[in-house]
Amino acid sequence: MTAFVKQEVKNNIGYITFFHPAGNSFPSTQLQQLVETIQDLDKNENATIIVLQSEGNTFCAGASFDELLQIDNLTDGKQFFSGFANVINAMRNCSKLIVGKVQGKAVGGGVGIVAGCDYALATTKADVKLSELTIGIGPFVIEPAVSRKIGQTAMSELTLAGNEWKPATWAFEKGLFAKLLQPEELDAELEKFATQLASYNPEALSEMKQVLWQNTAHWSTLLYERAEISGKLVLSDFTKKALEGFKK
Template sequence: MNTNGTITTTIENKIATLTFSHPASNSFPSNQLQALTNEINALSHNDLVTTIVLKSEGEGAFCAGASFDELLQVNDMDTGKAFFSGFANVINAMRCCKKVIIGRIHGKAVGGGVGLASACDYVFATTNASIKLSEIAIGIGPFVIEPAVSRKIGKSAMAEMTLAPTEWKSAQWAFDHKLYAQLFDTTAAMDEALQVFANQMASYNPEALYEFKKVLWEGTENWDALLYERAAISGKLVLSDFTKNALNAFKK
């Protein structure tokens, strides 16, 4: 088992399958966030790729968000901002990517994992893919991912999740609020439908897809600055005694 996590890509029939993994419920330390950002940027400029499928390994959680181990090591505002900027980098890379990104959400998504799902252009999910924004409970907040999540589900639903940080929202709830485009009872059924969909996408004019993606993301041009301003807020809050105590209690 790789204790540092992995980022792998396979390309077949113009479809790039981008897979991330980490032994801690597919959570993200900063090096893993940087590796994912770099890979998305590389695929954006790869002429052999028209479509990207973003997925994680295993049968458990899709993504548990930020690495609590690394959050506990943050001791100054610059380090804190740099860590949360990792999620800003990934979301901005997904937003600016020239390829349509299809999300494959097989299991639970927490915090930054919800942000990743929200930054995908089209999402397949199973009924196991419940979601939660737990940040307020540990003294911070989903500030960096909020623009991406609110863009998909709306401010009211975002507030409903954020202010009930211990409550799981079902995959059906996520589907009803347009975070998920298609929902399946089993992983096998999801993968079968996703493969058909991705093959269809790969047959379309990549220039038309890119132009449409730009339309989808209109109005987000300020995110190059906004997400890093949000990262600074989180970076400040993670230094609080409240957050340090909450993180240590959670680990125990």
């Protein structure tokens, strides 16, 4: 299968589904497609809420290593990591609540996307990892979103132990996931929750969205400042060698 980001509206629920054959990792073009799809559904009057989901066994493997290896200047580096900043800001600025369906593991930027959801349902297979330090960079762009959900102490634990997977139970206990389910329960529980949420007053839901994301307006500049840090670090010999090692 080829990579895609697609949308569908059913019963007042807007569904965004993404896929990439490399573990649902994101190249920059697909990050932009995700931003545009979120913005498109935000304007769609037939959708009261949005469900964000992926296909396959992995939820999201974060940034595309192939594209990271191709970056050879600061401008391109900042632009690539700004892709994740664009996604998180699109999720934050969207007037509609976003429900995440996390069926499997999330790494790096994938954890940031989960954190950008207003409510996330996950399975016991949804382990998480922030491996950025192990390749010479850091989760700078997604840190505000993740820390907002799980707190700085848990964020530190997740970041500094970048070679370790944290089990889905850990992520649930820290607040990244609102509900933890067995894999076979996820679809039915998601449909039940999303259908109920979509039946509420759209105006009340929109006002609630603004309340949930108050005090984050500065992210419109902060996340791009963080993208420049990552864009600089990805040019280092340490990172280039680490990425090559991961590919092998």
